[in-house]
Amino acid sequence: KQEVTQIPAALSVPEGENLVLNCSFTDSAIYNLQWFRQDPGKGLTSLLLIQSSQREQTSGRLNASLDKSSGRSTLYIAASQPGDSATYLCAVSHTGNQFYFGTGTSLTVIP
């Protein structure tokens, strides 16, 4: 069974720093990988989706990369802001309709 791991569980950085969040998965035969943001008591908001044939996706200050062979994805956040404080989750999909989630990284950006 697919296992998705996100390390660290929590991260604090000063405002303005660039940072990287990690996601690893055990079965490399994925369909795609999706990064989400979750604010406390809220639902998940999709940030980026990377298809299995792609190496990276970018949206504004966010860049997600995918290395299927090593079972890893990273989410790079440039010039972090206090508003980026949230929990970030990754999810991998097999066949496009079965999803496995990591437990998330809780990010705090200190003003």
Add this chain to the structure above:
Amino acid sequence: DGGITQSPKYLFRKEGQNVTLSCEQNLNHDAMYWYRQDPGQGLRLIYYSQIVNDFQKGDIAEGYSVSREKKESFPLTVTSAQKNPTAFYLCASSIWTSGKLFFGSGTQLSVL
């Protein structure tokens, strides 16, 4: 605006009571899902539905029931058989096999 609406935002259950969580989507998505989220744990799949009048059990279906009578609606009932129902419940939808999930804002269920 298209999206997924979950209600209520907060729900309290008395012992022995069944409660129903609502999930409605206007994205015209085929597939709908219910997940349970507990602190410090990943999302766990309760039920999913690919088409109207059909649904499948997920990893933790015991103590829960669903129906899918309309494409737009996928209500979840937490029955009295679910002994530890306190959790944050998330409804999601997708175009079947697209691999992209969209989520509602969640319902926090607590036991009185």
